[in-house]
Amino acid sequence: MAISNPITTSIFDLFKIGPGPSSSHTIGPMKAAFDFRHRLATLPDAVQQQADTIHIHLYGSLSATGKGHGTDRAIVAGLLGWQPETVEPDALLKLLREPDVTYPVETGKMSITVGPQHVHFERVRYDSPYANTMVLKLAAGEQTLYEEEYYSIGGGFIIRKGEPEVDPTSVSVPYPYGTMNELKAQLATHKITLDELMLANEAALTGLSRSVINQKIDQILDFMHKAVRRGLRHKGTLPGTIRLSRKAPILYQQAKGMSQSSDSFLIFLNAYCLAASEENAAGGIVVTAPTSGASGVIPGLTFLAKHHFHYDKATLRSGMLAAAAVGFLVKHNASISGAEMGCMGEIGTASAMGAAFLTRCAQPTGTINTIEAAAEIGIEHHLGMTCDPIGGYVQIPCIERNAMGAIKAYNAFLLATSGAASFQKISLDAVVKVMKATGRDMSTKYKETSEAGLALSATEC
Numbered sequence: 001m002a003i004s005n006p007i008t009t010s011i012f013d014l015f016k017i018g019p020g021p022s023s024s025h026t027i028g029p030m031k032a033a034f035d036f037r038h039r040l041a042t043l044p045d046a047v048q049q050q051a052d053t054i055h056i057h058l059y060g061s062l063s064a065t066g067k068g069h070g071t072d073r074a075i076v077a078g079l080l081g082w083q084p085e086t087v088e089p090d091a092l093l094k095l096l097r098e099p100d101v102t103y104p105v106e107t108g109k110m111s112i113t114v115g116p117q118h119v120h121f122e123r124v125r126y127d128s129p130y131a132n133t134m135v136l137k138l139a140a141g142e143q144t145l146y147e148e149e150y151y152s153i154g155g156g157f158i159i160r161k162g163e164p165e166v167d168p169t170s171v172s173v174p175y176p177y178g179t180m181n182e183l184k185a186q187l188a189t190h191k192i193t194l195d196e197l198m199l200a201n202e203a204a205l206t207g208l209s210r211s212v213i214n215q216k217i218d219q220i221l222d223f224m225h226k227a228v229r230r231g232l233r234h235k236g237t238l239p240g241t242i243r244l245s246r247k248a249p250i251l252y253q254q255a256k257g258m259s260q261s262s263d264s265f266l267i268f269l270n271a272y273c274l275a276a277s278e279e280n281a282a283g284g285i286v287v288t289a290p291t292s293g294a295s296g297v298i299p300g301l302t303f304l305a306k307h308h309f310h311y312d313k314a315t316l317r318s319g320m321l322a323a324a325a326v327g328f329l330v331k332h333n334a335s336i337s338g339a340e341m342g343c344m345g346e347i348g349t350a351s352a353m354g355a356a357f358l359t360r361c362a363q364p365t366g367t368i369n370t371i372e373a374a375a376e377i378g379i380e381h382h383l384g385m386t387c388d389p390i391g392g393y394v395q396i397p398c399i400e401r402n403a404m405g406a407i408k409a410y411n412a413f414l415l416a417t418s419g420a421a422s423f424q425k426i427s428l429d430a431v432v433k434v435m436k437a438t439g440r441d442m443s444t445k446y447k448e449t450s451e452a453g454l455a456l457s458a459t460e461c
């Protein structure tokens with residue numbers, strides 16, 4: 001089957017472990033700065049010895065909400081050689097607390113320092129193909145010795161300007177697809193299950209064996225559930241000027257005291273989603289699913305599936321593969337970035353992935369058409385949802401929005417699994433196209449800039 005533009009993203013690039021609160025504003029910038037640090041060490045000795053600092057210029061949504069999202073800390077951490085998967089959250093939160101303290105960047109033959117005065121939140125418009133742009137400059141006094149431009153494109157993915165894009169047709173996977181229609185055609189032609197297709201493609205992309213892929217999916221679930229458990233324990237207020245109180249432990253105690261009431265199921269789910277989201281807002285370690293802002297939806301649903309529905313590990317893994325397939329399709333054909341799509345790109349995608357997860361877990365022999373229907377409903381009812389976080393913090397509306405996204409995912413699963421899949425009139429490919437067009441039409445004010453909507457009610461907080 002000839003596929004012109006196949007998906008070549010790994011499951012472990014979609015589900016990434018790292019610190020909150022924002023994959024595009026925290027994980028992506030940290031990775032970009034880490035890459036810059038390594039490039040500096042390859043510069044000629046004379047350039048390295050002349051340098052005295054690094055200037056960091058942030059544009060677009062990174063400038064508008066980067067302070068609240070900790071972009072400045074994340075970039076300095078990357079320059080210090082810290083990485084998202086292994087960074088110590090408390091150490092990260094301490095960076096740049098003191099305005100006069102600078103940090104030594106020891107790489108190659110350089111002896112330079114960087115501090116808060118070197119991070120520039122630029123309010124000018126910058127001609128760039130992406131909403132989240134970073135320019136990093138190695139300097140000696142006023143003179144720029146070397147610079148790189150990076151784009152943070154959502155979910156912790158980055159692009160370096162000028163870097164040749166990998167030709168997707170040069171990456172060979174056994175079952176290539178770029179749309180849901182192509183995915184369904186591969187399944188039908190080869191008479192294989194979605195699990196088999198996803199595992200075979202992942203093995204080809206990463207070189208990992210199937211047993212290692214399964215172990216890594218278990219590890220991802222483990223990190224998600226650790227975030228839920230921490231959030232259920234941690235009380236108090238979240239960092240930032242809003243002084244928002246954590247609510248997950250309260251909901252959890254409430255649900256536990258409500259034995260078998262019809263509401264307790266929803267309150268447990270709310271508590272799990274809020275727990276992971278509050279950990280994200282506090283800068284704790286979470287898993288992008290598909291982003292950090294939306295890192296409460298799937299952890300909440302998988303925690304529920306494990307502890308209330310008692311699905312075994314194999315079933316949970318199958319559900320995660322279905323969720324990944326949906327996340328890939330949205331990322332490939334629209335975007336999972338709040339700065340590009342508004343919140344429909346983050347929570348909308350997470351909700352669609354969650355609906356696919358639930359459907360796959362509940363119907364081990366179910367058809368791809370039912371998974372598609374669940375995912376389509378998940379996205380359809382988030383179309384047009386804006387991103388306007390108060391004060392630039394991933395707190396209001398983000399934390400509750402994760403719980404709402406999970407509950408919509410649950411209902412999407414219920415709707416999709418009643419009646420026949422042929423009742424479904426809108427395809428997943430069609431709704432993803434609508435999402436892309438809606439994101440393009442949406443005013444920039446509603447795309448992670450905190451310049452409109454709910455963000456303007458900040459004075460009441």
Ligand code: SF4
Pocket residue numbers: 293294338342343344346347386387388389394395397398401448
């Ligand atoms: S409103 Fe939605 S897209 Fe925007 S930061 Fe919050 S979770 Fe992310």
